[in-house]
Amino acid sequence: MKLSFTNSIKSMVASLLLAAISAMVSPCAQAAVENPATIREVVRNFVRAHLPDQSADVHIQLDGPAPGIHFPACSKLKVAYFGYSNPYGNQTVQVHCQSPSPWQLYLPVQIQMDQSVVIASRPLSAGSILQAGDLAVVRRDTSGLGGNTLNSPQEAIGKILRFGTLAGQPITTSMLNAPDVVHAGEQVTLYAEGNGIRIATIADAIESGRPGQSIMVRNLQSGRVIRGTVTAQGHVVVDF
Structure with a gap:
């Protein structure tokens, strides 16, 4: 009878100790946690979707989540670039969860293209x-x-x-x-444009120039030296 009572006391003490230990365990250890492989796959798909169209042969290397750090299971992971999004090099991606338990982490990403x-x-x-x-x-x-x-x-x-x-x-x-399309010493067509009006005349190129470059030309009709912009067709345009 005395032995039975002693065993009962020991059983109760063991139950109390087990309950105390369970209460001390981290909630993340008890609750469902997000699979790190799932987090990495979501980030990898996000980065790949934002690569340039011609990026066929590319390797995406992720660092994290760190071993031993657990995040509660998330109903929907949200992913965004953190800071400057460089599709050609190293970058950082933010993973964010709103429910049921909010949390966020930042994963470094290296891209080899x-x-x-x-x-x-x-x-x-x-x-x-x-x-x-x-x-x-x-x-x-x-x-x-x-x-x-x-x-x-x-x-x-x-x-x-x-x-x-x-x-x-x-x-x-x-x-x-781009190569020069107008060369010094040659004659070019000079267009004067403004208010819907376009007047064409002939000018001597004083300087050589490529498309978009500003050069000096001499209007053969008036003798005036003016500056105009070279076009891809080899003409020179001035505004008035």
Whole structure:
């Protein structure tokens, strides 16, 4: 009888200890938690959806969530860029949950983008007019090159190199100028435009120029020297 009573006391003490331990367990440990793989997949799909259309061969590397840190299960995960969204390089993505338990975290994302890139096939000097033999195409990670790399040599052939380059250096749009379409000493069509009126005359080009550039010309009719803007067709336009 005494033994039975002692066992009952021990059983009650054990039950009380178990209840106390359960009460001390973190609510996240008791409640359902969001699968880290699900969080990563949602972020990966978000980043991929915001990549440029030509980004076929791309690898997305995510850091996190950190092991051992649990987040309550979420009815709907919301994802957005945190800070500057750079589709060509490293970025940070915010994952946000509103219900049933609000929480948020930030995941660093690294992007490696392999695509065709136009490079200089040999050292080139500033002012060179690019020819097919000056260029080559290679596959390269463009995540650190920005969004102005060229994919085809046709985009560079005939254009003027603004800076000297080394062999193997990628050619970007910011390194190129369009060729001159007006040359000093030749005659050009000069258009004077304003208030819906357009008057054409002939002028001597005093300077050479490419589309969009401002140059000086001499109106053959009046003898006046004026400044106008070169068009893609090789004309010069002034406003009045």
